[in-house]
Amino acid sequence: MTRILTPGQVTLADLEAIYWDGTPVRLDPSAHAGIDRSAARIAEVAAGDAPVYGVNTGFGKLASIRIDRADVATLQRNLILSHCCGVGDPLPEAVVRLILTLKLLSLGRGASGVRRSLVDLIEGMLQKGVLPVIPEKGSVGASGDLAPLAHMTAVMLGHGEAMVHGRRLPGAEALRSVGLEPMALQAKEGLALINGTQVSTALALVGLFRAVRALKTAIVTGALSTDAAMGSTAPFLAEIHTLRGHAGQIEVAAALRALMDGSGIRASHSENDERVQDPYCLRCQPQVDGACLDVLRQAARTLEIEANAATDNPLVLSDGQVVSGGNFHAEPVALAADMIALAVAEIGAIAQRRIALLVDPALSYGLPGFLTPKPGLNSGLMIAEVTTAALMSENKQMAHPASIDSTPTSANQEDHVSMACHGARRLLPMTQNLFWILGVEAMMGAQGVELRAPHETSPRLLAVKAAIRARIAPLAEDRFMGDDMAAGGDIVAGGALIAAAGAEILPGLVA
Template sequence: MSETLVPGATSLRTLSKIYWSGGGATLDAGADAGIRRAAARIAEVAAGTAPVYGVNTGFGKLASIRIAAADVTRLQRNLILSHCCGVGEPLAPEIVRLIMVLKLMSLGRGASGVRPELVTLMQRMLAAGVLPVIPEKGSVGASGDLAPLAHMAAAMIGEGEALFQGTRLPAAKAMARAGLTPMELSAKEGLALINGTQVSTALALAGLFRAERALQAALVTGALSTDAAMGSTAPFAAEIHDLRGHRGQIEVAASLRALLDGSEIRASHLDNDERVQDPYCLRCYPQVAGACLDLLRQVARTLGIEANAATDNPLVLSNGDVVSGGNFHAEPVAFAADQIALALAEIGAISQRRIALLVDPALSHGLPAFLSPRPGLNSGLMIAEVTSAALMSENKQMAHPASIDSTPTSANQEDHVSMACHGARRLLPMTGNLFHIIGIEAMAGAQGMALRGGLRTSPALERVVARLREDVAELGDDRYLAPDLAMAAGLVEAGALAAPARDALPEVF
């Protein structure tokens, strides 16, 4: 399946489909005229004598060096090869696909000066499953994601490596197997490919898309835990949250009310419960998760703009001027990545506290120690809770802001950088940790309900537990638990745990 990209107006939901489902993408036909107009202008500049950065000059600190017209094509090739300095593991194919899609959207704005043939090649690579091998490290998030984008561009000229239908090959061979011909870059095309924030933005978007699934699943598991702990739903009353006024908090409270509606467990202790207040991890969940929801929505607005932006340099303006600027500086993406990291850490922190509550007989209102039907001989979910604590702590450590760091590069020409790329890349392991924390909470919540003497939870949560039980059995005597933790985390990542209660859950974007 191929998605149509409208430069300047492609939705995050479209990009989310591409990330989760794969497939190709093509620019809307309306972008062609602008691409051709900008390419013609760059051709004029390249044939002239006036110095224009990156067209007939060197790059960065070497911008004052003029390049002869006969060497303009060689300049672009040298630029790509010299900038292929990435290190580390390759970025995942779904990230690389999203990088290429974002680059297509940027080029489609008609301000980069590349020829239509370059755009066509990128589209055909996506359609054929030719994905450049891009090492994960090497960008400081300013002057563009230079090193990783150079590896993307290298595959287009037949250098470096690429995946073809999942097999890693020399790029020239991968292109040949797909029936594609590497291209020779013309004036500014190499610079247009490696300038820009597409790697940082793709990683941040992946973090956002994964965070949405985590938050939705965590609302479900939060409701599971509330019912398993015989918690009160009174703190979720609509007027409480209306009186404060935060949209996310109001929506989370409404979601929890809907998820818990009709619970026999809740009804069983309405009139005979000596407790006055629940711990904060239950009572204040709308306030915490709602703030995370609001934060992620703010991030979504930023990344939606950035995904549709022209971020290379120089840019061909509507009056024909070719002007150097700084749209490649990824500060907005760096801030967005840091905000996602904060939300991920908090979603995991409060989820972990609910797990800890459920396994502690002093707090769980009548549940056996560590949720084992026969504690003592069996340890139940004792160490699953410890694992959730370890993952929570790791996420808190990784949540330290990356955007406050900077270091001068390129002989002080690039003297302030955003650090957006690794700030966004750390969201992938953070969301992986969070999926496991939420999966463990799902196991604990479902186990707690099973130990409530046959009382049923709400219809919505019954469906959730039934889905979990398709892959993770109720815990009796101790068993080898690692596969169950992995399976539960996988259900969170796939959106399958939240799916039975989808109608009760808010969306981030």
């Protein structure tokens, strides 16, 4: 079913459904009048003699060069082809779908001066599954995501390449294979398509959606690990967290209480347990994961605003002025991406310490070394823990802020840039690393609670364990582990543990 989007009013829930489910979209017809009005204004400017940036002038450092009226269309075509300078692997198709959607929303604000036929073509590409091949590298996140958006636009002109239902085709062939035709750009349209933050924003949104899924899963696997280690639930008591007052912390503690409610493991040993306090990786889960939740919510607010924004240049204002500004500068997105990266690194860091605790007989309160029933003859989950340490360390290295790494470009015309695009793009490998870390924790937590038999964990965590065991068998003796490691990551990425635990008890992005 097609999702109808109203520019300026699109929610994170809309965007998340488009990303995960591939829902096709179309603009609400209420946007058409504004699009037509701004297009008419640009046509009027193009027919006049006054210089207007990007309409009848060159671009960037070449803005002082006037363009003849007869060459205005050629100017836009040349802009796109000359800016197709991206390199690297293609962006994932789900990301490209979101990029096209965000560009549609930006143009739908009625401030870009493009014709409705151009908007119709983007809608048609989304409806019929024509997804441009966009190289992942080449944007510095200011003056727009120029190179990647040029590769997107090139397909609309019949150049470049696109994926169509699993086939990689030349741009013109890709369009015609689904009954669409390439188009020629008119005044300002090329600039409207490549000046904008849509690639950076789409990548940051994808990083956000994946980070939230990982955080919810980390609360589930953290509860499983806590029970496997016979950790105390006292640090999760509600009053402790209300005395501090942070919303995320309060919600994570509540989720942990709900997940562990009814467990017989801790209760079976509480009278003889000489421990006074658990290590921080168990005890401080609400404080750490709750802080990460609060940070993700702040980033989410920024990205929801940006997803609804008009970010090209110049813009057609409500009074008819065509004015150059700087909405293409992606600093808000860059800072949001840095925040998400920090949260992803921290979620993985504390999860990895829980993993390390479970395999260490000095800390795991009676569990066998490396969670194997026959340690020595078997290494058990020894190297699975080592792999998570490698992944955690890689994420810490990638979490260095990208937004502070400005460098001048374009002959110093663009003398401060955001680096939002690669700051957001790194969130994809970072969240994949986190999925693998949490997959290992899930595997170890399931093994740990089973080793506590005949005592059983809580009803919710039994359901979680069943979801794990549907893909990963108990580890009785050493076996080839690569398949289990991959399955663990897939279980987390697909959200299976969230569903098994009961998604309603886990915090979301709405404060």
